[in-house]
Amino acid sequence: MKKIGIIPNFTKDKDMNLTKKIISWIEDHGGKVLLNEVEAKKVHRQDLAYKSYKMYKESDFIIVLGGDGTLLGVARKVAWYETPILGVNLGRLGFLTEVELGDLYIALEKIFAGEYTIEKRMMLEAVVINNNVQVETFYGLNDVVISKGAFLRMIRLKTYIDDHYLDSYSADGIIISSPTGSTAYSLSAGGPIVNPKNSLLIITPISPHTLHARSVIISDKEKVCIELENEDNEGMLTIDGQQGYRLKKEDKVVVSKADFCANFIKLNNITFYDVLRKKLSEMIINKE
Template identity: 70%
Template sequence: MKRVGIIPNFTKDKNLDLTKKIIQWIEQHDGEVLLQKIDAEKIHRKDLAYKADEIYAYADFIIVLGGDGTLLGVSRRVGKNETPILGVNLGHLGFLTEVEIGDIYQALENIMADHYALEKRMMLEVAVFNNNKLVKTFFALNDVVITKGAFARIINLKTFIDNNYLDTYPADGLIISSPTGSTAYSLSAGGPIVDPKNSLLIITPICPHRLNARSVIISDREKIRVEIEDRKNDILLTIDGQEGYKLQDEDDIVVKKAEFSANFIRVNHRTFYDVLRNKLAERTVLHKDNV
């Protein structure tokens, strides 16, 4: 018997009708469903209620209903459990979700029969230090972004690779991205596209006030330390575009490869380059429509 966690999406599955159909299918195929308490109560199935950390620890795999944003959040919360995740797309085609609504039951049949592959994605560990003391730790799948506030001036970001000084970027901010995040904010800021099967870190300045400031790619064995020279500025640390943390005076940020990975279930033969080609074509059409 497989234990299946389900993370619904109240916005895209408003009455949780799809969620209820998936639960029925799993139970009819001798599976056990795990839901967060609030989700179980909404469909009157308190017998399926678990704490969130119990779902991530006990489930054999987790179905995430929604889009790339929902999947990003779940990837961070799964964390060290490394529980496999199946992303089901309820919106526009994304880079992370694996199957469309119409293909969900065929995908589940394959998974229940152990006919699937796991794709490991590098995670980032982000530590905030104040006067050399650790004050906060985050994990990210896509990226870590240091940005100035809405009314702040340009900030100067003194950047080191291990103990080696790299550069000081006068910019609106700095993106430190994983390969998975290379097609997100980093790409919009002029960063390179990287196959997510690789393991490396990408440093991309945001609107740098210097013509020779470019993206830098480094090994996953190295760590990045950023010192903010403009201590009195309003500066924000953002994790995957979903979590925010206001940086204090004397804070330094250290980013490195996390000790664990995100595991995505793959049942299709679609490659990263297939998705990339389709997404780039989609963006081209949108651009033409707006011209």
Template identity: 50%
Template structure:
């Protein structure tokens, strides 16, 4: 019996009708659906309600119903367990969602027949060190960003790669992105587009106050060190635009490739360049 986690975005599946239809399909095919306890109660399947950790660690695969934001959140939570994700789009076309709702059940049929592949996506890990003590650890599928608040002055951030000094950025912040994240915030800040299964790390200053600051691409074996080099009352480190932590003068952030990957289920022979054209030429 397959154990399948169903993770809906309740803002996109407001009446949970898609979620309920997925649960019924799984039950009809001899599988055991795993649901958040609140969602399970709302659709009348209380006995399938599970704690979050159990959903992510014990499911054979996950069905994430939402958009790219939903996938990013699910990816961080299930990465320690390597649980594959079927990403289902319930909103606008995204870079991470594999299928839309109309393709969901034929895609599940393919998965149950073994007609699918797993695409591994590199992730990043960040450690924030304050007064020589690690205070918090993050992982990200898209990017880790240091950014200033709306009313604070420009940040001054010293950047090192493997203890080699790179530059001191006087800028609105710095983006450290994966290839998956190269089409997100990094792209709008002038960073390069990188094929999503290539393993590199992209460092891009945000609105740098110089004529020469450009993106730098380094290997997945390199370790970034970012030092907050000047007092600033309003700096944050954020991961995938969803988690945040306030950072201060003299804090040090270490960023490297994570040992964990996001495993995306692929049921279509989709072309990244077709998706790129569709997304970046939208009107």
């Protein structure tokens, strides 16, 4: 019996009718649904209620209803357990969602029949260190950004690859991106586009105050260490544009490949390059 977690979208499924229909379909086809306690209460199915971590761990796969932003948040929580994720798009075309809502039940039939593959996506680990003590650890799918936060002035970022000095960037900030995140903030800052099947890190300064500063691509076996050199040593650490942490005096941030990956269910023959071409075309049209 398939055990399937569902993460609804309260914004786009306010009455929860869509979630209820998916639950009914899964149960009619011999599957078991897992919801977290809040969502189970909203659909009046407390018999499906689980602690979130238990749902992530025990599900054979998890259906995520929403767009790329929703998937990013879920990936950070689920990747620990390496549980596969099926992204169902409820909005505009994204890079992470696998199926459109109208194709969901066809997709579920294929999954139940074993007609799918798993695509692994590299995750990032960001460790905040102060006086040689590890004080915080974050994980992200897209990127780790160190910026000036609310301050208008630029910051200076002393950057190392492992123990090797790379450069000190006077800039608005710096982006450490995974291949998945290469089409997000990194691209807007002038970084390269990388197929997410690769495993590497991309370092891209944000609005650098020098002409020679360019993106640098490094091995997934290397670590990036960043120290703030501005006078007050303050800045903002942001993970996937969703989690924020105020950096304090003498903090440094070490970014590397995480020990686990996010797993996404793949069902169709649409390639990354197909999505990229369509997405970039949309961007051009919107600008016009």
